[in-house]
Amino acid sequence: MAYAATGIAxxxxxxxxxxxxxxxxxxxxxxxxxxxxxxxxYGSGDYPQYSFHRGLDYxxxxxxxxxxxxxxxxxxxxxxxxxxFSWAGNHVIxxxxxxxxxxxxxxxxITPNLLNKTVQPYSxxxxxxxxxxxxxxxxxxxxxxxxxxxxxxxxxxxxxxAPLSGENPTEPELQAESIVQSFNFASKQTVAAGGxxxxxxxxDQVTISIGPSVAVAAVLTLSLSxxxxxxxVSLTPFYAHVVSGVVQSETSLWSQTEIIGTTATxxxxxxxxxxxxxxxxxxxxxxxxxxxxxTVQQGTVRGTRFFT
Ligand SMILES: [Zn+2]
Numbered sequence: 001m002a003y004a005a006t007g008i009a010x011x012x013x014x015x016x017x018x019x020x021x022x023x024x025x026x027x028x029x030x031x032x033x034x035x036x037x038x039x040x041x042y043g044s045g046d047y048p049q050y051s052f053h054r055g056l057d058y059x060x061x062x063x064x065x066x067x068x069x070x071x072x073x074x075x076x077x078x079x080x081x082x083x084x085f086s087w088a089g090n091h092v093i094x095x096x097x098x099x100x101x102x103x104x105x106x107x108x109x110i111t112p113n114l115l116n117k118t119v120q121p122y123s124x125x126x127x128x129x130x131x132x133x134x135x136x137x138x139x140x141x142x143x144x145x146x147x148x149x150x151x152x153x154x155x156x157x158x159x160x161x162a163p164l165s166g167e168n169p170t171e172p173e174l175q176a177e178s179i180v181q182s183f184n185f186a187s188k189q190t191v192a193a194g195g196x197x198x199x200x201x202x203x204d205q206v207t208i209s210i211g212p213s214v215a216v217a218a219v220l221t222l223s224l225s226x227x228x229x230x231x232x233v234s235l236t237p238f239y240a241h242v243v244s245g246v247v248q249s250e251t252s253l254w255s256q257t258e259i260i261g262t263t264a265t266x267x268x269x270x271x272x273x274x275x276x277x278x279x280x281x282x283x284x285x286x287x288x289x290x291x292x293x294x295t296v297q298q299g300t301v302r303g304t305r306f307f308t
Contacts, residue, residue: 026096028162029121031069031141032058035164036274037215037306039138042154054152055142059274062108062137064128068119069159072096077114089132092125101147105140106132122165135254175307179218181208182300189296196288199296208283210305216281218303220269224296229261231291235269242280264297
């Protein structure tokens with residue numbers, strides 16, 4: 001009765017779910033037209049400072065088509081602002097043949113007249129966006145093994161390698177390589193109270209250069225301290241796509257806020273992005289203080305780049 005508890009007005013549609021046999025496995029397909037590594041995995045992973053992530057994120061440009069990951073009936077399509085699904089913005093929930101459900105969140109648009117309709121694998125159900133609580137455009141997909149969100153499972157093994165529409169089955173597997181870089185701020189960088197600055201060593205901006213990749217999943221850990229306790233710090237990684245040494249564009253997919261004090265603190269900043277093609281990345285990080293003066297001592301980057 002999870003839906004009744006959270007107020008979704010689809011109770012009548014769901015009454016038969018508990019009677020559905022779980023024997024017939026759902027045939028999953030990939031929920032996007034191009035397979036790139038997720039921008040954020042399911043679960044807590046390397047980011048215990050965040051709440052448990054009940055889905056899988058695929059960072060994509062706004063307007064990218066979102067596809068039904070399996071055949072089923074659309075039991076919700078729209079915005080549900082009055083309950084536990086308000087974070088999801090424009091979202092669609094599909095009930096599949098064996099009682100499993102999938103949810104697609106943060107969409108910029110939903111295909112009209114979907115509610116109560118049957119969709120097929122690869123049916124376009126909407127467009128990627130950042131509605132609801134999202135720090136940038138991405139598809140957040142969840143898969144539940146029942147009608148209850150409490151029964152969420154990791155979508156990665158189900159949909160990530162599942163077939164693309166018209167996929168060449170001999171597509172090469174992704175390769176992975178570790179990224180380990182560290183920075184020592186010999187003369188500690190300070191950020192003025194109320195100001196912001198890109199991380200620098202001396203006069204040089206700190207840039208994290210990552211070789212040709214289709215996706216990057218890494219963490220920058222910074223040691224920094226504030227002149228006063230309870231200083232609010234905003235950290236924003238900027239991603240530049242670099243082609244032949246020339247920066248093509250620079251974007252920020254999100255920023256995060258931390259409250260820090262006078263004791264040096266290890267702050268973890270995820271550097272995770274899926275790239276539309278095999279590209280070089282350059283990451284710079286901006287640090288802003290909404291309180292007292294900050295001092296940045298050192299940073300390390302650890303993670304993985306994925307390439308074909
Ligand atoms: Zn998500």
